[in-house]
Amino acid sequence: MKLYTTGMAPNPERVHMFVREKGIKNIETVEMALMKGEHKTKEYQAISPFRQLPALVLDDGRVITESKAICVYLESLYPEPNLFGETGEEAAFIEMWDRRIEFMMLMPLAMWIRHGHPAFVAIEKQIPDMAVRGEKGFRRFAQYIDAELANRDYIVGERFTVADITAFASMGFARVAKWKPDAETLPHLHAWRARMMARPCGQKS
Numbered sequence: 001m002k003l004y005t006t007g008m009a010p011n012p013e014r015v016h017m018f019v020r021e022k023g024i025k026n027i028e029t030v031e032m033a034l035m036k037g038e039h040k041t042k043e044y045q046a047i048s049p050f051r052q053l054p055a056l057v058l059d060d061g062r063v064i065t066e067s068k069a070i071c072v073y074l075e076s077l078y079p080e081p082n083l084f085g086e087t088g089e090e091a092a093f094i095e096m097w098d099r100r101i102e103f104m105m106l107m108p109l110a111m112w113i114r115h116g117h118p119a120f121v122a123i124e125k126q127i128p129d130m131a132v133r134g135e136k137g138f139r140r141f142a143q144y145i146d147a148e149l150a151n152r153d154y155i156v157g158e159r160f161t162v163a164d165i166t167a168f169a170s171m172g173f174a175r176v177a178k179w180k181p182d183a184e185t186l187p188h189l190h191a192w193r194a195r196m197m198a199r200p201c202g203q204k205s
C-alpha cells in the first residue's frame with residue numbers, strides 16, 4: 001500500500017492518526033508539497049481525479065481517496081482496536097458525530113484558513129467573506145462541543161473513536177489560524193485535547 005500525503009493538512013492527518021492508533025507499520029508514504037502545487041499535475045490526477053490528498057494506492061493498483069474511506073478500508077484490514085463501532089447502533093452514533101465534526105467544525109475551519117490565511121493564496125481563490133463566515137461557524141461549534149464534553153471524555157461517549165480523530169485533526173489544523181482551545185473559556189475541549197495529545201494519535205513521528 002502506498003499513501004499519497006502532505007504535512008499539516010487535516011484530511012491526510014486523519015489517516016495518519018488512524019494509522020498510529022492502529023499501530024499499522026506497512027504503509028509506504030509519498031509526500032507531496034501541497035503549497036507548491038505538486039498535487040496539481042496530470043500524473044497525480046491520474047491517481048486522484050480531484051487532485052486531493054490523501055490517496056491510498058492498493059497493491060493491485062486500485063486507489064481509494066477520501067480520508068474516511070481510507071480509514072474504513074484500514075479498519076477492515078486491522079479491526080483492532082475498533083474505531084468505527086462494535087454494533088450497528090454504536091456505528092450510527094459514531095457516524096452521526098463524525099459527520100457533525102467534519103461538516104460543522106472542520107469545514108468552517110477550512111473556509112476560515114483557506115480564505116483568510118495569506119499563505120493559502122497559493123491554492124485558493126480567496127473570498128474574504130468566506131473566511132469571516134468560516135471563523136464564526138468554527139468558533140460557534142467549538143463552544144457547542146465544549147459543552148458536550150462536559151458530560152463525557154470522548155466525542156461520542158466513553159471510548160475513543162474515529163470521531164475523536166476527525167476532531168483532533170481539526171484542532172491541529174486550527175493552529176494555522178493560531179487557535180487552540182483555551183483552558184478558561186473552553187475547559188472541556190481543552191482537557192479533551194490534552195487527552196488526545198497523550199494518545200498514539202497525538203504522537204507525531
Ligand SMILES: N[C@@H](CCC(=O)N[C@@H](CS)C(=O)NCC(=O)O)C(=O)O
Pocket residue numbers: 009010011012034039051052053054065066067068123
Ligand atoms: N473529502 C476529502 C477532502 C480532501 C482534501 O480536501 N484534501 C486537501 C488537503 S486537507 C487537499 O488535497 N487540497 C488540495 C487543494 O485544495 O488544492 C477527504 O476527506 O480526503
